Amino acid sequence: MPFAGCPNRCSFCDQHSITGKTARTTPYDVKNTIEIALSSGGIDTTSSEIAFFGGSFTAIDRDYMISLLDATKDYISNFKGIRISTRPDSIDREVLSLLTGYGVTSIELGAQSMSDEVLLLNNRGHNSESVRTASKLIKAYGISLGLQMMTGLYGSSDELDEYTAKEFIALHPDTVRIYPTVVLERTQLASLYQSGFYEPQSADSAVKLCSRLIPMFENAGIKVIRVGLHSSDTMETGMVAGAYHPAFRELCESRIFRNIIIEKLRADNTPKGRIAIFCAKSAVSKVTGQKKSNLTYLSSLGYFATIVRDDSLKGRQIIIQEG
Numbered sequence: 001m002p003f004a005g006c007p008n009r010c011s012f013c014d015q016h017s018i019t020g021k022t023a024r025t026t027p028y029d030v031k032n033t034i035e036i037a038l039s040s041g042g043i044d045t046t047s048s049e050i051a052f053f054g055g056s057f058t059a060i061d062r063d064y065m066i067s068l069l070d071a072t073k074d075y076i077s078n079f080k081g082i083r084i085s086t087r088p089d090s091i092d093r094e095v096l097s098l099l100t101g102y103g104v105t106s107i108e109l110g111a112q113s114m115s116d117e118v119l120l121l122n123n124r125g126h127n128s129e130s131v132r133t134a135s136k137l138i139k140a141y142g143i144s145l146g147l148q149m150m151t152g153l154y155g156s157s158d159e160l161d162e163y164t165a166k167e168f169i170a171l172h173p174d175t176v177r178i179y180p181t182v183v184l185e186r187t188q189l190a191s192l193y194q195s196g197f198y199e200p201q202s203a204d205s206a207v208k209l210c211s212r213l214i215p216m217f218e219n220a221g222i223k224v225i226r227v228g229l230h231s232s233d234t235m236e237t238g239m240v241a242g243a244y245h246p247a248f249r250e251l252c253e254s255r256i257f258r259n260i261i262i263e264k265l266r267a268d269n270t271p272k273g274r275i276a277i278f279c280a281k282s283a284v285s286k287v288t289g290q291k292k293s294n295l296t297y298l299s300s301l302g303y304f305a306t307i308v309r310d311d312s313l314k315g316r317q318i319i320i321q322e323g
């Protein structure tokens, strides 16, 4: 639903590039999409949701919003619920009562930053207090809360992005999405970048930062359900600069393993030389890193590592042995 309900144009946003869609979504589109999904047979309807993304769902014209929700009525019993994304300043008790009546079970707020200055500079049109108020209200209605943040926005810094993560954690969301800023054509950020007023975060800096943010959320029991923009042909064509990589999350996971390994080597005072790193099967490629980047990095520190799969280990557990 590109730009549906948006009261202003945020500095970074070109929903047409991000969604790959320009036409207004109709109730027919909703029914048709659900029919296609159901007839594909490939989805587990007990854990799947009908989702409205790409605009500010609760800020759109009320009759239009209701017509889209009405289009889900015949199908809702087949799904876990409905998920929507919206702006923090478009949430109140009245709309939450309406949404729960239609079976909305998850709301994601595009919060982007908890720094009021960054929000102002990026023309968000709301402040951090609206994120706090809306989050508390959503939770009070028993609806699952998702918060979306961006890193590297105009006027932001690693410190401010970490502050945003800490403020999110204090609001106890169920899920978080982290989007490093990508500069898209026809946006205010593109003009600022092209005129030299804005230096976007590089993919590597964003990976370093996100590899700190992800464990912060996870240690607080918050699921990080997305890191980095989805790739789409229109998005990649319209990209001017910024922190984009089609496998961004994988890069972050590798960096998290690198951090864990370095911390362990330091804590155990492991002498330089040959080491064996034992890890779960699912972690082998992440421990190795893209193009063996973690192995190369370790060798630059004087550690020559062999990765060994160990099925008794899970998740990010590792064991390091000398020799």
Ligand code: SF4
Pocket: 002, 003, 004, 006, 007, 008, 009, 010, 013, 014, 015, 054, 055, 056, 087, 110
């Ligand atoms: S970021 Fe959200 S509110 Fe801002 S212009 Fe894009 S869709 Fe609209």
